[in-house]
Structures are given as structure tokens and as C-alpha cells.
Amino acid sequence: MKKLYFVEPIVAIYAFASFLIFPLVQQYVYRRLWRDLTNSSYPVSDNSSRCAPTNGSNHSSQHEEVQRAASLFSLYSELFSMIPSLIVTLILVSYSDQRGRKVTIILPMVGSLVYVLSFLAVSFFELNLYLLVVASFVSSLFGGIGTLLGGCFSYIADRCEDGKEKTLRMAGVDMVIGLLSGVASISTGYFLRATGFNWPFLTSALAQLVNLLYAVFFLAESRVIENQGEVSCGMAVRRLVKGVQQIFSGGSRNRNYLLGLLITIFSLYTFADFGGLSMITLYELNEPLCWSEILIGYGSAISTTVFLTSFVGVAVLSHCLPDVAVVFIGMLSLCGGLIFVAFAKTTLLMFLVRIPMMFAVMPFPVMRSMMSKVVSKADQGALFACVAFLESLSSNIGLAVFSSIYAITVAWHPGFTFLLAASLCIIPMMMLSLVNLFRAEESEEETEPLLSDDRAPTPDEAPVA
Structure with missing residues (x-):
């Protein structure tokens, strides 16, 4: 076959x-x-909202x-x-x-x-x-x-x-x-x-x-491994750790600071993005919106268009703006959208919040590209393994933290978690100014070797025969 x-x-x-x-x-x-x-029983209605103005304070407490x-x-x-x-x-x-x-x-x-x-x-x-x-x-x-x-x-x-x-x-x-x-x-x-x-x-x-x-x-395998010798998971992890160490040991001090800064900004933005947006469905189910399953489906569908608009934004803006500016616009888009969500009390406004949030995904691919540019091609695999780990860690911690905060604050202000996420976005936005500072301090002698393939691989990096 x-x-x-x-x-x-x-x-x-x-x-x-x-x-x-x-x-x-x-x-x-x-x-x-x-x-x-x-x-x-759960109140189900054929209307767009399940909230009834005559339900009283007992219904709100429920x-x-x-x-x-x-x-x-x-x-x-x-x-x-x-x-x-x-x-x-x-x-x-x-x-x-x-x-x-x-x-x-x-x-x-x-x-x-x-x-x-x-x-x-x-x-x-x-x-x-x-x-x-x-x-x-x-x-x-x-x-x-x-x-x-x-x-x-x-x-x-x-x-x-x-x-x-x-x-x-x-x-x-x-x-x-x-x-x-x-x-x-x-x-x-x-x-x-x-x-x-x-x-x-x-x-x-x-x-x-x-x-x-x-x-x-x-599905065919993409990597044909001729050597059938056993490779333990422990050995694979040791090679990964050695590769991550090589990322930072093979460059200048300013380059390492720049890479560490980019990874930190990426992690902080992931934390705010995934954590803040994870509570939207519960927010839509709560008063005064009380969305039905139909409206929640439409809201989720409209939210996925952010992937398309962000892709178009990267394709267009990357030709006329530097990477840092594109990332800043994306973070500002998420920040504005989260603030909009925090004060959206009607169905129309809740649908409209997707407009200021239309470029919120742009920072992710652009920052991956920025990190890739300051690391040699021989270290790309270790870099993206590290980035994937930190992205999963940040998103999962964000979901857990914002879930607990939402439970504490839902009684007095359900939109507090979105305001908190928007505030946290300001931190990576401010840190972006340091990226240009480290870039300006790097000399051409330091950056050129980092973008070449001339470094000989270590024995652990040698491909498996």
C-alpha cells in the first residue's frame, strides 16, 4: 500500500x-x-438570551x-x-x-x-x-x-x-x-x-x-531511520538539554540577553492571551449576556477569524514595518480587545470585541521568526522544542490562574480577569523597547556567525545513520 x-x-x-x-x-x-x-433544571429558551428581568436576586446568586x-x-x-x-x-x-x-x-x-x-x-x-x-x-x-x-x-x-x-x-x-x-x-x-x-x-x-x-x-514516516539500534527516551532528553545549553553557550552576551528577552516576552504574552481568553465562554453564559448555545457557537466561530486576519496582517505589515512594530500592534490589539470584553454587556458589543482583537495572533509567528534569526540553523530544533515547552507551560498556568481569579471575582466584577489580562499585556509591550536596545548594541561581527551554518555539529547533534 x-x-x-x-x-x-x-x-x-x-x-x-x-x-x-x-x-x-x-x-x-x-x-x-x-x-x-x-x-x-437548567433554563433553556428559544430566545437569544436566557436572562429574564423578573428572575430576581436569588437567580443572580445562583x-x-x-x-x-x-x-x-x-x-x-x-x-x-x-x-x-x-x-x-x-x-x-x-x-x-x-x-x-x-x-x-x-x-x-x-x-x-x-x-x-x-x-x-x-x-x-x-x-x-x-x-x-x-x-x-x-x-x-x-x-x-x-x-x-x-x-x-x-x-x-x-x-x-x-x-x-x-x-x-x-x-x-x-x-x-x-x-x-x-x-x-x-x-x-x-x-x-x-x-x-x-x-x-x-x-x-x-x-x-x-x-x-x-x-x-x-501516513508515511517523514524520517527514514536506517539504524535500528535502541534510543532510549532518557538519551533523547539528554540530547535535548545539551542542545538548549548549546543555544546560549554558542553566542555573545548581548545575543544571549536578546534571546532570553524574546523568550520572556513570548511567555508573558502567551500567559496573558490564553489565560484571559479562556474565561470568555463562562462570561458569555453569565448575566447580563446569558448567551444561548447558538450565540456561543457564533461567537466561537467569529473568534477563529482572528487566525485569518492575523495571517493577513503579518503578510502585509511585515513588508513595511520592522518585526518589533508588528509584534507591538498585535499585543495592542489583544489589550484593546480584552478591555472591550470587560465592559461588554450586550450581545452586539460582545460580537464587536472581535474587531479590535483581529491582530491578536500576530505576535506568535513573528516572535518565533525573531528568535529563529538569532540562533544558528544547527540549533533550530532545540530552540523550538524549548519554545514549545514554554508555550505549553505559560498557557496551562494562565488557564489555571485565571480560572481561580475568575472564581474569586465573578460576584463583584465578572470582567476583572479580562482587565487583569490586558494589564499584563503592557509588560511585554514595554519590554519590546529593550529588544531594539540589544539589537543596536550588537555588532555585525557578533551577529553574522549566528546566522550561518558554519558551526560544526557536536557528536550529540550528528544525525542518526
């Missing part, structure tokens, strides 16, 4: 299956907690109690899944250099399938809600979405010899994620209203299963 060399179908199906249930997860938890805590419990549930899920996912990501990324990329693609899909099937079982059999926390932990043992995307990007890098082809295919992956997640998000609300939770969970599980079968039986 002739195998294929395309990972784009995997990303497309994974994005559709994940975003089909992503808006449903918090809604399902919210409805179950509502029933358990209030001893009443909303606050359920909101607090739902955000704490998200916190527990993140805490139990964060550390295993980070460790597995590091091991799989380093191990794939010696044993091929498919392992970084297949295992996260197994974890996602376990996660979705767990939701289906809890929903169908009305099992204890906190079994989902256990499911999050078990699925994290197989890696996460960062592991899968890292494997797919590495797979594309292995297959593409031409730089333009590589850039085009990687940009295509981002576009696929944005488009398919938008289609899935629009479908979610109607699917939920027509069939309930079980059918969307089952559909997502079947899609994940088809995706897994394609990866196992039809």
Missing part, C-alpha cells in the same frame, strides 16, 4: 473534531453544576455560585493535566529526532480520543462529573495539541527542501486550523439544540478515530 506524505488532513480533522466540542465542554459542566447546586464552581472545575482540570502534558511533550519532541515524527502525531490523537470518549460516557450514563478531571489527566499522558502541532510542523520541515514551500505549507496549516475550527464552532450550537450533548461528543469521537486510522495506516 502506497502511503501519503500529507499531514494537512490530520490537522483539518483534528481542528474540526476539537472545536466541535470545545464550546460544549464548559457548557456541559455549567449545566451539570447548575442542576447539582440549584436542584433545578448564577454566581455556578460560575464560581465551573471556573474552579476548569482550574482542577488544568492542574491535573498540565505537568504530565509538558513532560510528555518534551520527551516526544526530543525522541522524534531519533525515531521519526509519527509518534508525536499519533499519541496525542490517542489522548484526544480518550478525552472525548470520557465526556461521552459521563454525558450518556450521567456519571460523576469529576471523572472528567481524571480523564484530563489520563489524556495528558499522551501529550496534547502542542505535541501534535509540533510533530506536524516538524514533519513538514522534514519533507520540504525549499524555504518558500516550507513557509507556504506551514502557513496553510494555520489557515486550515482557523477555517475548520470556525465551521465546527458554527455547527456546535445548532447540533446541541437539535440533539443534546451525546451526539456531538460521538461525532467528535468518530472523527478522531478516522484521523487516528489515517495517521497509523496511510
